[in-house]
Amino acid sequence: MTQPDDGTAAPQRPSPRHAAWRWATPEAQTVLATRDLGRILRYHRRVHGHNQSETGTLLGYDKTYISALELGKRRLTDAHALRHIAAQLALPAHVLGVTDPADTDFRALIQFGQSTVRLAEIARQSGHASEAVAELWPLVARLEARTQAGHTEREALRLLADAQLGLGTALGNVLPEERLATAAHWTAKSLPAATFFTDDALRTTALRMHGNELRKAGPTGAAVSRLVQAAALAPNRESRAAVLPLLARAAGALGDEGLFDRTIREATRLLDVVEHTSLVNPVALYEIELRGLIGTGRTRAAIQRAEHNAPALTTSVAPQWRVIELITTGRIRLLAGDTSGAAEQFHHATTQARAQRLPHQLQRIVRAVGDSLPTTRDAASDALRQLRAEMAA
Structure with a gap:
């Protein structure tokens, strides 16, 4: 291992990624908060694995001047020079006292x-x-x-x-x-x-x-x-509650019945102890439960669950969630043989998805109805074509 010219062992060269993110670490923030140029230079050298000669070359000074700055034997007060150092070290100038x-x-x-x-x-x-x-x-x-x-x-x-x-x-x-x-x-x-x-x-x-x-x-x-x-x-439990509905939805889509059931149960329990949001609320979990039951092969259970009225809103639900719920309940009604009720749900979903510019949801409608409701399918396909044309323009 080569020895640096300032009498200390040369640190191992860091990875480029680590060096590129050097000022983002908590340690760096502590160093920068001191606004001490000597400490900042020492930290920069350690992170990059530079010796004082290499840092001097970067900044345009010789190694003895770098050493003096690091030891506090020299003070740099010239604003132009401080701006130059800040620019070379990729720092905002105010860190070195220059506004x-x-x-x-x-x-x-x-x-x-x-x-x-x-x-x-x-x-x-x-x-x-x-x-x-x-x-x-x-x-x-x-x-x-x-x-x-x-x-x-x-x-x-x-x-x-x-x-x-x-x-x-x-x-x-x-x-x-x-x-x-x-x-x-x-x-x-x-x-x-x-x-x-x-x-x-x-x-x-x-x-x-x-x-x-x-x-x-x-x-x-x-x-x-x-x-x-x-x-x-x-x-914390609020952060966990925000994850669980999405995990339940993904587990249902994967067909993992055990994970889906465990997750939806925990998410439901947490509704009683966390503040409701546009995702963490009974209406959102109701839709996720219906879709998850279908995804895990329990269509009859999904139909039975849907026979109960959807829970009342306890908080505002994002408009796109209303579209998602309409599609899922429309799909349930179609599976239950209620083509009239399904057509009504899909009609409202198509209208709202078109108004909100949600092509993915229109594609879900087309896929959900298939050949069962050709008029509904064609209306959703037309709305999707219109959105694609707008996006292309």
């Missing part, structure tokens, strides 16, 4: 981005997923470009993960089935950040949302695996 337009832009980006993510989720939950995509796409592009340029501030990386999750989930609402892998792709891009931060709440959210998009895209086994991980990592 300039670039730093103001960074702070504005974080504040604007956080608001954009929140508003996009509200839009998606309100049945305006297309608008959510339009808001999130440029934010994600800007943040990814910043990261690729070497700027890996913790705030920006966390915001990027949240924005990628929001974008993928919104795309999962507006894309047709053959393109749902794109939604899963975007939610997957959040997983490295979630893993790197070792934040169980973020990891649970990322795995939950990615698992649900995987289920919609087709790899149901992989979806169940992600959702099982999410449930195991959930830091």
Whole structure:
């Protein structure tokens, strides 16, 4: 092993991925909070495995000057020089005590981005997923470009993960089935950040949302695996309650009767002890239970369950969930031989899916009715063609 020129053993070179995310770690945040240039330089050298000569070459100084800065024997106060060092280390200038337009832009980006993510989720939950995509796409592009340029501030990386999750989930609402892998792709891009931060709440959210998009895209086994991980990592019962309905849905789609039954029972129990949301509520679980019973080969049980009235709303349900429920109950009525009731359910589902621009749900209707209700099938197919034309334009 070569020895560095500052008298200490040279650390082993880190992986490129670790070095690229150097400023996102809790340890780095502690170092940066001191605004001590010497400590920051030492930390940067340790993470990269650089000696003082290599750091001097990066910054344009000789090793003796780097040593003096690290030991506190020299103080650097020139704003231009500090901006230069911040740029070379991929840090916002304010960390080194310099406030300039670039730093103001960074702070504005974080504040604007956080608001954009929140508003996009509200839009998606309100049945305006297309608008959510339009808001999130440029934010994600800007943040990814910043990261690729070497700027890996913790705030920006966390915001990027949240924005990628929001974008993928919104795309999962507006894309047709053959393109749902794109939604899963975007939610997957959040997983490295979630893993790197070792934040169980973020990891649970990322795995939950990615698992649900995987289920919609087709790899149901992989979806169940992600959702099982999410449930195991959930830091509290509220987080676990948010995972369980999606895990039950994926287990039903996989045909895993045991996992489905265990999950739906636990999710139902948690309804009594957690605050209801647009997903964690009796109406959503009712639909998931019906679909899961069919998916696990218990059609008669599903029909018997549907004979009871659907539970009353205890909280607002996202409009797309109403469409999902109409399709599932329409399918149950069709299986029970109630073609008139099924046609009515599918008609309402088609109208709402068209209005909300939900091609995947229109495809579910076409598949559910098959040749049993040709008029209903044709109406859903026409609505789907119209949406495809709009998307192509």
